[in-house]
Structures are given as C-alpha cells and as structure tokens.
Amino acid sequence: MRATGPSSTLKRDASDERLSSEAQSGKRQRLNAAADDATGDGDITLVEEPDTSDKPSVSEGTDAQQTRVSPAPRGPGGRPLQRHDKFFYEDGSVVVQVGRTLFRLHKTLLSSQSSFFRELFADAYRPAEDFEAFPGATLPFYVLSVEGLRVSDFEQLLEAADNSFRTFRDRSLGNNDYGAIARAAHALKFTDTHAWAADELHQIWPSDFASVAVAPEGYIKCAATALQIAKDANVPQICKGAFYELLRTKDFGQDDEDPLLSIATYNTLTRARQFCAAFWMTVLLKPPPQSTDCQAHEKNKGGESSCAARGIAYSYPMWTATVEKERLHDHWIDPVAGFDALRLLELENEDKNGICDACFSSWKDAWTKKAKEFWDELDEPLGLTPTPVAADTQ
Known part of the structure; x- marks a missing residue:
C-alpha cells in the first residue's frame, strides 16, 4: 500500500501502469495503543483498515506516454490529510500521521529520544507503509492512534x-x-x-x-x-x-x-477543608507551653517570674486577646497563611504582661513544627498518601 506524497507530474508507459488486484485491495495498518485488551496494559495493537486512498486512473491501449498527477494523501473515509506547516521537513526520513495531520520527521532524532518510536521502528511485526515523497522515492509511513495523544500536544x-x-x-x-x-x-x-x-x-x-x-x-x-x-x-x-x-x-x-x-475532586476538597479547619482550631485553642529556659530562669530566681507563660491563668487571657486582635480565626480554610501570620506575630514582652524572649522564640519554633505537621498530614484527606504494600507472607 502506498500513501501518496506531494502532488507531482509523472510520465509513464501505460503498460507499466497496470495495477495488480492485490495492490488494489491493499490495507493500511493502524498503530493502536489504546488499553482495550483484557490486561489493560495499553500495549500497541495492529488494527487493519480498508485502504481508502485514491488510485490514479490508468489509460491503456496506447504506447503514448500518459501524464498523471498524484492526488493529495487521504485518510479513512477518503478525507484529505494535511501536512504540518512546520514539522514536515524536506530532509525528514519518516512520515508520521497523528489525527489528520502528517509530520515528516527525522527518524534518528525520534529513536534517540523516545523508546516508543525506537521499539516501533525496530518491530518487524509492524512494518511501515510506503509514503511517496516524490515520484520514485518513498519513506516509511506510520499511522499513530495512541490513547491520549493530541495533535496540538505532539x-x-x-x-x-x-x-x-x-x-x-x-x-x-x-x-x-x-x-x-x-x-x-x-x-x-x-x-x-x-x-x-x-x-x-x-x-x-x-x-x-x-x-x-x-x-x-x-x-x-x-x-x-x-x-x-x-x-x-x-x-x-x-x-x-x-x-x-x-x-x-x-x-x-x-x-x-x-x-x-468533578464530583470526586469536590468531595476530596471538602474532606481536606474539614481537616484544615479542625487542625487550625487546635493551634488557636491554647498557647504553646512555657519554654525550658524560662522555667530554669524562674527556678533560679526563686519562683519569681513576670512572663505570662508561667501559668495558664496568665497565658490564656493574653493569647485569647491576641487571637481576636490579629483575626487569626480567619485562616481556618488557609492554615498556610495562618502559620505565616504566626511567624510575623509580635507579642508584648514580659514588662507589659507579655512573654519573655525565651518563650517567644520557643513559641515560634513550636508553630514552625506545627506547620510541618499540618502539611504532612494534609496528604491523607487529599488522597495523596501512598497505599501501603502488603507484606509478602509467602
């Protein structure tokens, strides 16, 4: 089967123009990588389609040479195919059809970059057709029907x-x-x-x-x-x-x-948002504990400390006021922004009924760890947690 190339004028002896019945009934092989077999592995299969390309008419009974113009290449149903404006190189060594578009490309380049093409070109059970580049010269021709492949993507x-x-x-x-x-x-x-x-x-x-x-x-x-x-x-x-x-x-x-x-994606996001709200509320529910440095300093001073973190009677009122003032509840659907707000948070020092520098630094570290914990645990409601592989019991 020959896929005709560029339109050209060709003179031949009419006696050489007789086409065998076998050639006239040729079929084009179509490469199909759709996963339609029972295994679902997407292996390429060969699907034969009746040849619908136009055949030049042959005039017999005369020794005078006849003039013939090769028709434009056509696909199934007799519809003409289009050569790509850019990727139809004059020096290309192989022609590939994707959809209704023809690409004349460099076989070596395709083979070096793609294992798909490398295997295709080497497969003796899926031979290429002939594409008439110009009279007397043919190129290997492949029709690709690969699941998920679009002309614009190619x-x-x-x-x-x-x-x-x-x-x-x-x-x-x-x-x-x-x-x-x-x-x-x-x-x-x-x-x-x-x-x-x-x-x-x-x-x-x-x-x-x-x-x-x-x-x-x-x-x-x-x-x-x-x-x-x-x-x-x-x-x-x-x-x-x-x-x-x-x-x-x-x-x-x-x-x-x-x-x-999709509905599935919407449901996933709904579950994840519920997780975000619950996690963020636990962060705001109570302030971090007193730092170990503050505890040591308090002990050295005989139990005297002005840091609000020294007890819940002091830290909770201060923290509740801070949450309201900074509108931290607003970040319930966006804890990433919430943790950034905590990172930038400024608190009163202990001289103004706030917390000491050691506790302030400790609280910032605690929020940083909480942020990482939030981000890691978000994988599960988003369905991104890898499914554990069952242990081999054999």
Missing part, C-alpha cells in the same frame, strides 16, 4: 525535542504548554523530555510547604487544569500544590453555571 513536544532545553526555557511557557508537552511525552515515552516538563510544572505547583504562596494567587482554572494534567501526563507531584490553591479559595473557585471540578 506539536508542543516536537518544539521541545527540536530545541535544547536551555533555549526552550527562555520562552514564556505556562501551565498548559508544559502540560501539553508532558502529556505527549508520557504517551510516546520521551523520558527525558517528560522529566523536564514535569519539573517545570512542579515549580508552578510546588508540593513543599516553604514554596507554597502565603496567599491565594487566583489561578483557579489553572489549578483545576493542573489536576487533570497530573492524571493524564503522570505528574502526581503537582497535585498537592494545585489542590491547595483550590482548597483555600471560597467555594473552591466553583461557578454553579460552569463547574470546573
């Missing part, structure tokens, strides 16, 4: 693959751009490119407490998109940052007329 992937990462980093790329690259790289096993795109996404949606912005950034749609990217492109490390951006936003940023989140 374009972005080729941009990254054709340019050094250093040069590509200089471009102004965002959440959707890196997501497209990561999706295509995951589908086609561009391992290094996927790792790079995943790292860029992780910088946008960090998962460590210290890197999370202390206030909502308003990227609600981007956060919802990031959760889908995490699933489609196998980039789970961006989930926590994206979840938290939604978690601390009123109504999770949802619009009743145009909801962004």
Whole structure:
C-alpha cells in the first residue's frame, strides 16, 4: 500500500501502469495503543483498515506516454490529510500521521529520544507503509492512534525535542504548554523530555510547604487544569500544590453555571477543608507551653517570674486577646497563611504582661513544627498518601 506524497507530474508507459488486484485491495495498518485488551496494559495493537486512498486512473491501449498527477494523501473515509506547516521537513526520513495531520520527521532524532518510536521502528511485526515523497522515492509511513495523544500536544513536544532545553526555557511557557508537552511525552515515552516538563510544572505547583504562596494567587482554572494534567501526563507531584490553591479559595473557585471540578475532586476538597479547619482550631485553642529556659530562669530566681507563660491563668487571657486582635480565626480554610501570620506575630514582652524572649522564640519554633505537621498530614484527606504494600507472607 502506498500513501501518496506531494502532488507531482509523472510520465509513464501505460503498460507499466497496470495495477495488480492485490495492490488494489491493499490495507493500511493502524498503530493502536489504546488499553482495550483484557490486561489493560495499553500495549500497541495492529488494527487493519480498508485502504481508502485514491488510485490514479490508468489509460491503456496506447504506447503514448500518459501524464498523471498524484492526488493529495487521504485518510479513512477518503478525507484529505494535511501536512504540518512546520514539522514536515524536506530532509525528514519518516512520515508520521497523528489525527489528520502528517509530520515528516527525522527518524534518528525520534529513536534517540523516545523508546516508543525506537521499539516501533525496530518491530518487524509492524512494518511501515510506503509514503511517496516524490515520484520514485518513498519513506516509511506510520499511522499513530495512541490513547491520549493530541495533535496540538505532539506539536508542543516536537518544539521541545527540536530545541535544547536551555533555549526552550527562555520562552514564556505556562501551565498548559508544559502540560501539553508532558502529556505527549508520557504517551510516546520521551523520558527525558517528560522529566523536564514535569519539573517545570512542579515549580508552578510546588508540593513543599516553604514554596507554597502565603496567599491565594487566583489561578483557579489553572489549578483545576493542573489536576487533570497530573492524571493524564503522570505528574502526581503537582497535585498537592494545585489542590491547595483550590482548597483555600471560597467555594473552591466553583461557578454553579460552569463547574470546573468533578464530583470526586469536590468531595476530596471538602474532606481536606474539614481537616484544615479542625487542625487550625487546635493551634488557636491554647498557647504553646512555657519554654525550658524560662522555667530554669524562674527556678533560679526563686519562683519569681513576670512572663505570662508561667501559668495558664496568665497565658490564656493574653493569647485569647491576641487571637481576636490579629483575626487569626480567619485562616481556618488557609492554615498556610495562618502559620505565616504566626511567624510575623509580635507579642508584648514580659514588662507589659507579655512573654519573655525565651518563650517567644520557643513559641515560634513550636508553630514552625506545627506547620510541618499540618502539611504532612494534609496528604491523607487529599488522597495523596501512598497505599501501603502488603507484606509478602509467602
């Protein structure tokens, strides 16, 4: 079976134009990586489709040479295919079809960066078809039907693959751009490119407490998109940052007329918000205890101390007044912002019925530990805690 290339004029002897019935009934093999088998492992299968490409008419019965114009390549149903404006290189050595778009690319480059293409090109059981680049010259031709692969994503992937990462980093790329690259790289096993795109996404949606912005950034749609990217492109490390951006936003940023989140995601966020509220209330319920240095100093002075942390009769009233004054209850859906407020908190010193320097430093350390505890425990209500592997009892 021959997929015709660029339209061209070709003179041939009519006697050489006779097509065998076998050639006329040829079939095109279609690469299919959808996970439709019983094992669900997504292995590529071969699906044969009737050939619908146009055949040039042949005029017989004359020795005069005839002129024939090769038709544009066509896909199933006889619909014409389009060559990509940029990624159809004149010196390309292989033609790949994604959707209804043809890409003429460099086989060596694809093989060096993608284990998917490396295995495809080496598989004797999935031979390439012929693509007529110009009269008398053919190139290997593959039709890809890979689950999750979009033409626009493949374009972005080729941009990254054709340019050094250093040069590509200089471009102004965002959440959707890196997501497209990561999706295509995951589908086609561009391992290094996927790792790079995943790292860029992780910088946008960090998962460590210290890197999370202390206030909502308003990227609600981007956060919802990031959760889908995490699933489609196998980039789970961006989930926590994206979840938290939604978690601390009123109504999770949802619009009743145009909801962004699935019911499952909404329920996950609801559970996580309940956890945030409960955890934050325990932080505000009582002040941290008196520091060991303050206790030692008090003992050395014969039990005399003016630090409010010396007993609950003094520390609780002071702490309750501070919570109300600083409006710390307002951070019940956003403990990250709440812990930042505690970090910046200024308290009266012991000369003004406040706490001593040793206790103030100790309280700050206690809140820092609480912040880490909160962030680590948030994984469970968000469903990010790894499932324990059952011990091998055999």
